[in-house]
Amino acid sequence: MSSALDPIIPPPPALTPGSTVWAYLRDSGGSGQDRSVEQQRQIVHEVCARYGLILEHLFEDAAISGKSTSGRSQFDQMLSLSTQADKRPQGLLIWNFARFARNTDDSQIYKGILRKRGIIIHSLTNQIPEGPFAAVIETLIHVADEQKRAEAAAGAWRGLHSVVAQGAVPGTPPRGFMREPMTVVSERGVSRIAHRWAPDPEMTPRIRKAFAMRAEGRSLKEIKAETRLYKDLNSYTTFFANRLYIGILDYGGKEFVNYCEPVIDMETWHTVQEIARQSAARQHVKSDGPNHPRRKNSSFLLTGLAFCARCGAPLYGHTSGRPLYAPARAYRCTQAKRNQSCDLPRIPDHALEKLVIDGLKEIESNPHYIEEMHAQALDKSQNAAGEITAKRRQINADLKSARAKLTNVTNAIEAGGHTPALLARNAELETDIASIQTSLRAIAETSAESAPPESVEEIRERMRLACLAIEHAATPEETQTILRGILARVVVERHENELFLGLDIWIPKKKAHPPPENDEINCVPSLSIPVGAQVYRHTIAAVITKKPRSK
Known part of the structure; x- marks a missing residue:
């Protein structure tokens, strides 16, 4: 033995x-x-x-x-x-x-x-x-x-830090560095081959040129075109913040000073970091105060409403200064700015905002458009009612089946004991029933979509009051509030000097009680999305005319 x-x-x-x-x-x-x-x-x-x-x-x-x-x-x-x-x-x-x-x-x-x-x-x-x-x-x-x-x-984790302290780093090195084999010794005294990150002589000139251009105040777009280090502009932000280019390795919450020979001199590095800090301060990207873009009210009427027809991204308001004239204001696609993946041209704010307001007035004055809006919304609500009924019937059948299965499993547990398989099945069925009940509640909440829309007269009156409110608005903020109450979104396309819009207009469901008999402007829809509202798409086109320059 x-x-x-x-x-x-x-x-x-x-x-x-x-x-x-x-x-x-x-x-x-x-x-x-x-x-x-x-x-x-x-x-x-x-x-x-x-x-x-x-x-x-x-x-x-x-x-x-x-x-x-x-x-x-x-x-x-x-x-x-x-x-x-x-x-x-x-x-x-x-x-x-x-x-x-x-x-x-x-x-x-x-x-x-x-x-x-x-x-x-x-x-x-x-x-x-x-x-x-x-x-x-x-x-x-x-x-x-x-x-x-x-x-x-x-x-x-301690052993990994020990290896990194010897100079070896796992993973792929950043741009401008290459992997060099080296011998490391583990805590137990075992030697093995690992790799350290070292500056790549062939890439170093391009790295230094990128930092030099940034220190001169050149834009990321210019640096990308000149050095071709990354395809995405967003990658340059991380690139310019990486301290490995000055010889400091940040790994696992620790810093390893003098890890390698610096590629960038300290004067250039500090200049680039200051430019990054100023850029972040201008854009308020890292601000926790009231100037964060999500907290600061935009002066552009269509902020949050206008979207690019080419890529679907939202448009943002952009103001550029001109030495001899008033600042130029325009809408631009966010994707065209962030990573240059969209080529929608800039759209002057006055042209876009005027076309939107004119389009609303055109709809309000044309009975054909009002009738078309009502017919489209009525058709959608009737189709939604049929779909919701079918879904509710199927969900109730699933719920009944799941409850019957749960009863069988419970009886089996009571008769033979709670085995792991039965307990797992019991938990699975309870989760399924909870999910089905959630779906049933969601169906009840979305049933508002099947409610009939406003009548033709109610739609016409709401559009009349909206246009009247826009005409008498005292400030751009009031106009913006009115537009957000009447519009779901504005889809924008520009081809040379032609501007094409798709106005998505809210059509609320019919109210249970009649509206007040008055002409007060404050009865225009508020900022909140109308519950159960349908959306009507109205397309318009116009030629962009230059706005006279003002000094």
């Missing part, structure tokens, strides 16, 4: 010769582990031969962490098989409790399940005294195993 059995703890007296046993074996992989699955298997066979135990099943999870039971298929199969009373063994052999599970909660739960099914769990290496303190000792062992796992994770 092998001497490997000398440290093995004999089975408890309850596992007499002839007893049936299973064995669960697991390892985490790697050369640093205690025993591999193969070694554990050999010892289990020797234990069974020495003590006359009958080994019926071997469950093995190789190279799998014990942090949780997720992904341990053999562990799951063992638990599932243990639900069958005629196949249960008298005992379960494990190498140690850490191989069973390193998570304290998981270990206590699954050991309790197996023991409740009459299975004796025996660790071949953990000495557990018999008596009332056995459970306490097991718990302490599991806590120690979980702590070891945490220490192992910390050790791995």
Whole structure:
């Protein structure tokens, strides 16, 4: 008999010769582990031969962490098989409790399940005294195993920092650097080949040129065209902030000064950082104060309403200064600015805003448009009503089926006990029922879409009041509020000097009570989106005329 059995703890007296046993074996992989699955298997066979135990099943999870039971298929199969009373063994052999599970909660739960099914769990290496303190000792062992796992994770991170401190860095280097092989020594004294990041002589001139251009105040667009370092303009922001170009490596929350020879001199670096700081301050990108763009009210009437017809991105208001004339105001596509992925030309604000307001007046004065709006909205509401009824019928059928299945599972648990498979199915069905009920509530909330729209007269009156309010608005802010109450969005396209618009106009559902009989301007829709409103698309086109210059 092998001497490997000398440290093995004999089975408890309850596992007499002839007893049936299973064995669960697991390892985490790697050369640093205690025993591999193969070694554990050999010892289990020797234990069974020495003590006359009958080994019926071997469950093995190789190279799998014990942090949780997720992904341990053999562990799951063992638990599932243990639900069958005629196949249960008298005992379960494990190498140690850490191989069973390193998570304290998981270990206590699954050991309790197996023991409740009459299975004796025996660790071949953990000495557990018999008596009332056995459970306490097991718990302490599991806590120690979980702590070891945490220490192992910390050790791995510490080892990585040790490697980085020697100069080696995992992963892909930033632009302008290349990987150079080097020898590193682990904490255990083992040598291996890793790679450090070093300046690439072929790329260094382009890196220096990019920094020099930025220090001169050149735009990112110009730098991109000249150096071709990145395809996306957004990448240059990260590029100019990377301290590796001055020889400092930032890794894992630590900085490694003098990691490599600086590519950029400190004077150029500080100039570029100051330009970046000023640019961020102008755009308020990192501001927490009232000047953040999301908090600051825009003076452009169509902010938040105008969208690009080419890429779907929102348009933003842009003001550019002119030495001899008043500032030029225009709408521009955000994608054209951020990464130059859209080529929509700038659109003068006066041309776009005038065309939108003229388009609303045109709709209000033309009975054909009003009737078309009503007919389109009525057709949508009727179609929506049919779809909602069909969806509600299907969801109710799904809910009834899920509840019946849940009842069957509950009855099975009451009759045969709460096996892991049944508990998992029970939880799955409860989640399904909650999801179905959420869908049912969503259907109820969207049923407003099936409500009939305003009448032709109500639409005409609302459009009349909106145009009247715009005409008498005292400030641009009032005009902006009115536009946001009547318009869902404005889709904009420009081709040379022609401007094409799609006005998406809200058509609210019919009110349960009649509107007030007055001509007050304040009855125009507010900023909030009308509940259950339909959207009518009206297209218009016009030629852009130059606005007279004013000094």
